[in-house]
Amino acid sequence: GIQVEQSPPDLILQEGANSTLRCNFSDSVNNLQWFHQNPWGQLINLFYIPSGTKQNGRLSATTVATERYSLLYISSSQTTDSGVYFCAVLSGGYQKVTFGTGTKLQVIP
Amino acid sequence: KAGVTQTPRYLIKTRGQQVTLSCSPISGHRSVSWYQQTPGQGLQFLFEYFSETQRNKGNFPGRFSGRQFSNSRSEMNVSTLELGDSALYLCASSLVKENTEAFFGQGTRLTVV
Numbered sequence: 001g002i003q004v005e006q007s008p009p010d011l012i013l014q015e016g017a018n019s020t021l022r023c024n025f026s027d028s029v030n031n032l033q034w035f036h037q038n039p040w041g042q043l044i045n046l047f048y049i050p051s052g053t054k055q056n057g058r059l060s061a062t063t064v065a066t067e068r069y070s071l072l073y074i075s076s077s078q079t080t081d082s083g084v085y086f087c088a089v090l091s092g093g094y095q096k097v098t099f100g101t102g103t104k105l106q107v108i109p
Numbered sequence: 110k111a112g113v114t115q116t117p118r119y120l121i122k123t124r125g126q127q128v129t130l131s132c133s134p135i136s137g138h139r140s141v142s143w144y145q146q147t148p149g150q151g152l153q154f155l156f157e158y159f160s161e162t163q164r165n166k167g168n169f170p171g172r173f174s175g176r177q178f179s180n181s182r183s184e185m186n187v188s189t190l191e192l193g194d195s196a197l198y199l200c201a202s203s204l205v206k207e208n209t210e211a212f213f214g215q216g217t218r219l220t221v222v
Contacts, residue, residue: 033210041146041197043213086152088211096165097142097201097211099152 002027002091004100012106013077021072021103023087031090032063033097034072036083043086046072077107111136113202113214121220127188130217134181134202141183142211143175146197155198158183190221 003026013019023032034046047054047061049070054061058077063070074081087100114133122128134141142157142165154167158177175185181202187194197218201211 031209035213040215041199041218042215043199045210045212048210088152090211096154096157096167097144098154099144101151 002029002089002098004087004089004098006085006087006100006103008103009101010104010106012108015077015079015107015109017077017107018073018075019077019105021074021085021087021105023070023072023100025068025070025087025089025100027091028068029065029089029091032065032070033088033090034061034070035086035088036081037086037102038083046085074105077105079107079109081105082107113200113212115198115200115214115217117217118215119218119220121222122190124190124192124221126190127186128190128219129184129186130198130200130219132183132185132200132202132214134183134200135212138202138204138212139181140203141177141181142201142203143183143185144199144201145169146199146216147193147195152199155185187219192221195219195221 007022031050035043049063051065058075060073084102088097116131140159143155146152157165161177172188177183197216199216200214
């Protein structure tokens with residue numbers, strides 16, 4: 001099946017710093033999503049981005065489907081950005097989501 | 110619009126018992142899928158239902174089963190619980206159309222002792 005890898009696995013940032021999270025996938029995908037998992041376990045939708053670039057406040061994402069990667073940018077990070085960020089792809093048929101390995105982000109004051 | 114609702118939020122069971130988890134999708138969503146999250150294996154796909162039919166299944170033993178009702182609500186059942194079944198179980202719902210955005214519930218945290 002499709003493989004989804006994220007980097008870096010862990011990231012510690014000073015509040016106010018910028019960061020880039022990467023997601024590589026091994027095969028063509030139909031769609032791609034970015035999630036933020038909060039400390040209580042819920043997956044919060046950040047972006048639904050099969051291709052192109054989207055922005056939402058301090059966050060933006062870019063997917064280059066032909067080169068099989070996606071990037072999540074976090075600018076002016078805040079402590080509330082801490083948590084695990086997952087990339088997830090939809091491939092093949094039906095709603096089977098394959099998750100990446102995650103990036104654990106810690107933003108320190 | 111209400112989000113995806115999972116019940117119960119927390120559960121403690123003993124080895125050998127069985128458990129049933131419930132998921133109510135977003136109104137109008139007819140696809141419901143289930144995922145298991147453990148520290149060692151990450152987030153893994155269990156199965157997906159659409160119009161009361163299981164369309165896709167992950168690589169889990171037959172002890173894991175599910176069903177979907179006519180109102181799109183779904184339940185998953187785990188029989189003969191093992192310690193390794195301790196995990197966060199997440200449910201997601203999507204619109205009818207394939208390959209559309211998935212929305213997740215808050216999850217059920219199952220502990221097997």
